[in-house]
Amino acid sequence: MKSAPAIAFDYAPSRLILAGVLLLSAFAALAVIASGLAIELRAFLAILALAYAGYAAKTFSTSPIIRIAHGEAGWLLVDRSGDEKAVELHHHVHRGSLLVLEFSAPAERVRRFVLTPDNIDADTRRRLLLVLAAS
Structure with a gap:
């Protein structure tokens, strides 16, 4: 697979x-x-x-998270100081031009990120939707 x-x-x-x-x-x-x-x-x-x-x-x-990444190890959130935190994609919703990603980590609050056309380019959005469909 x-x-x-x-x-x-x-x-x-x-x-x-x-x-x-x-x-x-x-x-x-x-x-x-x-x-x-x-x-x-x-x-x-x-x-x-x-x-x-x-x-x-x-x-x-003033979001503390500046980068979202997904690879073989799973999802990572990177904060302003460069610290990486492994998280689990708990839920995602795609409605029109809005895409909401909900991440959770043990003993931490749930984090939601709203992606719109002004904060993620069209090509990255398309690739992200493919990643979400595959997982």
Whole structure:
């Protein structure tokens, strides 16, 4: 039996998803401001929504993982310091242009990576889908 082909690619969080989250957060703040609540409560809730959006954007955009690789030894996640961590592909979902990879490692939290056309090129995406189909 032929083993799945090796693949490695750099990972950076999607700027399109980040822009969408920030846009929806701005709409949420505008909805609170346009509501009939007391002015103090509106201001507090709008600031709270924008602060949480800023926190979520910072957390999302500063992923510690910079590279995802698959070879004969299995899946590897490489962090900013170059440390490699062996993980298991727990689940993957492919819907249209979105591809979500879910990895798990013993005694660690589950990590999910959303791949969109702006953070993975078309050829790498095609090769990754072949690897996923083979495994």
